[in-house]
Amino acid sequence: MQQVNTNLKYPTRYEVEQTLTDFCTRVFVDKFAQSRGIFITKAIQDELSEHLSGFFFEHFDIEEIRDAAYKRNSSNTLAGFVVTSQDEAFDPIQALDALRGSNDLEKGVVLGAIVEEVNTDGSKQFKGAMEYVDKKPGRIEFLQEEIRRFDYTIKPIGENSYQILVECQKSNDAKVFENLVKKRTGKDVRSEIIDADILSAKNTISFFDELANKGMPTEWRLIEVKQLIFRKGKSENEEAEEVDAEELSGITQAILDGNNLRENKFVKQSEESGYRFTAMTYEFEHKNHPLIIQIRAEFKSRPKVFEVGIHDFKHREGLQAKTTKAELSDREEIELKTYIWQRSKEIYKAIMSQKLEKDE
């Protein structure tokens, strides 16, 4: 028998209407209606949602609405952490594998089989998948329990030290997995993340500056900084602000000229006013093929996670350099994101060690 999901209650009209109004974007609701041949004209989103709630939908339609409400999409970001222990017997792979067969898992948590992979350089990594229930009390029943799934990779990187990368659809996936690994692998297990809070405002600028230069494999060349988000201070309550286009072009130029980004007038003023960089979207072109890629790197604050993702990937065509959407295979995508995440970690470590030297 096919696997039966028992959490398949049929939503009420009210739940469908509220979900489409309050948790989905207008773009999604328009697309959902129109792809089914339904057009409600001169309607604001509330009205459109009310009309749509009058239809009976099948399972896949309902899941499509729920996915949109949970902001799930097919493009995942990559986040990660390193776990280390003093204990020589420390082995998170074995611990997770043992946990798979036990009754010791929380309700709703499912761990898939762990598969070993050998890289071209002979090093090994282990891949697995996890499913869990993300509870959201206070929401309408239809949205209270979200079943989330993600893939992870564990790579031994030194004595009793493992790098764990999580293919997240939401930043929370990485945090949940980090907590599970810490809880299940021993008391003295330490986990390290790329933590923006430890960096000064000045260092957050250096981090993104370095990432523009060293974050991608050498066959890619930076052409533009597409977006830069910054925030005053470390508090989550401070609203994130986006740098406008004019300043962005100055920032792009400073990086392309190989100048220290902190010397740029706008950046200097921002740093002096206590602004910290929290996210940047870079556009790169391939040196040998007509390909353009946008990469986004972001320090999330709730939960505290650093993640990288592929924002856009295009193929350039013809004399007018028209672009069309291009596809990366799953493997290419994960390899590229892993590369960027590892560079990010190295840049972060280098900044931290300079900071330590300075402090000493």
Place this chain on the structure above:
Amino acid sequence: MPEDQGVNGGRWTDEVSRLFKKAGWEKIADSNIDVPSVDGHQHGIDALFCYEDGFNPKMKQGVFLEAKRYSVNSFQKKKLNDWVHKLDEKIRKLRASQEFLETYPHITDVKLVNGVLAIWFHDLNLHPEFKDKFIQYLIDVDTPKGRGSKFINLRLFVIDNEKILRLASLLHTVEQWNKDKGENSLKFYYPSSARFGSPVQETSTLNLEYIFSQFVLAKAKTSKGNNEFEVTDVVFYFGRLDVNSFVRLREALLAYDMINQQNSLIIYKYIRQADEFRKIQPDVIKLFEDKYPKNVAIKDMETFNDLPTWMINE
């Protein structure tokens, strides 16, 4: 000529009109009429219908029908966008026209907010890949937008080959049922809604919500003699055939009082996939049996690859 006008266009209006009449809709005016609008101009409409709405007993729904017969090869995205905009504009002008209301006095009690674009691609069989392209065209339509209560919302629906054949299939199955079990023995079931203040209704009319839904609910009464009746809960299901989809359907049926210990439950499915479905059919039946209806049967609807003869023949 890309669009079939004249004889073929007029014939398609008649054919699709027969489909909606079978859904219980009443045709208000002759096909292809010119009606006076608020701007003083005459507007041509292919047909005008009204129906008793199972979800809203207070007022009949009026439907302006635009029937288009087209070739896949010559169809362009822009066309669809234009049609949606023109139909929206036309309905807004006509519903405000005193002359229009005077010409058709009995529509004063009808809610004139619906339009249907019925598009028949006569060469679709040659171009199965067109289906996805057409969905993208639908998505790309720039729906007329508005702000708040300044404008009334109109509901425009695009029904193309797939939905036309699907609707024909449903109505054909209903007709067969009534032929076997007695005229009008099957009625579409419209659950009550506390939120919208509507009572339960059972009618022979299929409303637009049902035409665009993935399942349609019905109740059938057959005489057992001695003035006693047996009720069968009937579901017409157009969704996919995996187990989770049936669990979701079962939950919907429970929520809308469609599973009853005294009644048999019959699910008419539209998608065949006979070989694959046969493997899971016992599990699917058990899913419903677990909720104790009198008995459960899953049957197939008659499906059509082309227009059924009862649409073509007068």
